[in-house]
Amino acid sequence: MKNFQTISEVRQCVDIWRSRGERIAFVATMGNLHEGHLTLVREAKRCADKVIVSIFVNPTQFGVNEDFSNYPRTETQDCLKLADEGCDAVFLPSVETLYDSEAKTSIQVAEISDYFCGESRRGHFSGVATVVCKLLNIVTPHCALFGLKDFQQFLVIQTLARDLNLPVEILGIPTVREVDGLAMSSRNGYLTPQERDVAPQIYKILQMARNQIINTSTSFTQIQEQSIAILTECGFVVDYFSVVRRDDLMLASRNDNNLIILVAARLGKTRLIDNLWIDK
Numbered sequence: 704m705k706n707f708q709t710i711s712e713v714r715q716c717v718d719i720w721r722s723r724g725e726r727i728a729f730v731a732t733m734g735n736l737h738e739g740h741l742t743l744v745r746e747a748k749r750c751a752d753k754v755i756v757s758i759f760v761n762p763t764q765f766g767v768n769e770d771f772s773n774y775p776r777t778e779t780q781d782c783l784k785l786a787d788e789g790c791d792a793v794f795l796p797s798v799e800t801l802y803d804s805e806a807k808t809s810i811q812v813a814e815i816s817d818y819f820c821g822e823s824r825r826g827h828f829s830g831v832a833t834v835v836c837k838l839l840n841i842v843t844p845h846c847a848l849f850g851l852k853d854f855q856q857f858l859v860i861q862t863l864a865r866d867l868n869l870p871v872e873i874l875g876i877p878t879v880r881e882v883d884g885l886a887m888s889s890r891n892g893y894l895t896p897q898e899r900d901v902a903p904q905i906y907k908i909l910q911m912a913r914n915q916i917i918n919t920s921t922s923f924t925q926i927q928e929q930s931i932a933i934l935t936e937c938g939f940v941v942d943y944f945s946v947v948r949r950d951d952l953m954l955a956s957r958n959d960n961n962l963i964i965l966v967a968a969r970l971g972k973t974r975l976i977d978n979l980w981i982d983k
Contacts (some may be wrong), residue, residue, distance in 0.1 A: 705792040705793070706792070707793070707795070708800070710796070713841055714841065716755075717755070717842060717843055721843075725751075726750070726751040726752045727751055727754075727845050728747035728751030728754045728755075728844055728846050729747070729842045729847040729848070730744055730747055730755075730756045730848050731757050731759075731835060731838050731847065731849070732757060732758055732781075733759065734760060734776060734777055734781050735774070735775040735777050735889040735892070736780075736785070737889065738879055739850055739879040739886075739888070741788055742850075742876060744756060744788045745788060747846075747848050750848075750874070754792075755791060756792075756794070757842070758781055758782075758795050759795070759801065759838075760774050760776060761801075761831070762802075763826075763830030763834065764827050764828075764830030765827075766827060778795060781793075794842070801834065810833045810836050811828075811832065812828060812832050816832070819855055819943050819945070819965055820967060828856070828859050832860070832863050843870075847860075847872070847873055848876055849875060849876070850875075851878055852886045852887075852976065854963060854978045855965065857873075857875050858952065878978075884903045884907065885899075885903045885905070886906065886977045888976075898938075901937055901938055902975060904933075904939075905968065906977060906979075908933055908966075909930075909977060911933075912946070912964055912979075913979050913981050916946065916962070917981065923956070923957070926946065927944050927945060927946060930944045934966075939968035939969065940969040940970075941966075943967055944968075945964070945965050947962065948962060949963045949980070962980070963978050963980050963981065965978050966978065
């Protein structure tokens with residue numbers, strides 16, 4: 704597996720792959736890789752000849768009092784895992800490599816970025832959109848794969864690529880879960896043993912809400928309020944629990960199809976997000 708720290712190294716390698724007519728897949732990560740990330744790599748290998756993964760803890764998507772300085776950095780172990788999966792190259796840029804000190808440009812995806820995580824984490828999605836756009840411009844892959852656990856993030860990136868006419872296919876890969884249903888996330892490592900026992904309740908309550916939507920005539924507002932009450936009783940501090948349309952994240956009604964339930968909640972010091980799709 705090739706290991707790159709500079710933009711020029713990545714571009715030289717990608718130019719060679721492209722000259723051979725090879726299809727390139729890209730997976731962007733912040734490291735501390737778990738089975739969810741490795742699933743993206745395996746899917747990438749199925750849809751391309753070459754796979755390149757970036758590991759970069761992006762400072763611009765962290766807000767004030769968030770966990771940038773404490774975010775786990777496990778590059779050595781991550782590279783071993785990627786090599787075992789047959790990844791072809793890993794890009795490990797420094798902050799200085801990706802962000803020139805004189806840089807004045809950032810990207811904002813309007814509307815989709817304004818709700819839910821965008822409302823409670825101001826500037827987060829601008830940081831995500833900017834770094835993903837930079838990485839796509841550096842790697843120039845044919846396709847890029849992102850996990851659907853961060854559904855709002857996926858929609859932001861999909862919209863970014865479409866609006867800026869980037870020649871890349873954005874692919875969403877279903878959420879990978881622990882045996883008890885908890886969505887895999889690097890931040891799960893912040894949970895205490897007691898909190899880890901409680902955390903799977905998020906997925907159980909998502910399933911309960913989905914069943915109500917499909918099998919009853921209960922209003923979405925009532926389902927949302929009931930779900931928030933149950934989560935609160937379990938010890939979560941709920942940011943949002945909302946039934947929305949998948950294409951634009953607008954609050955859904957009984958007349959809408961292609962729905963998704965979005966949830967974000969804190970358990971202790973850890974912020975957890977999840978979602979569940981509903982096709983009526």
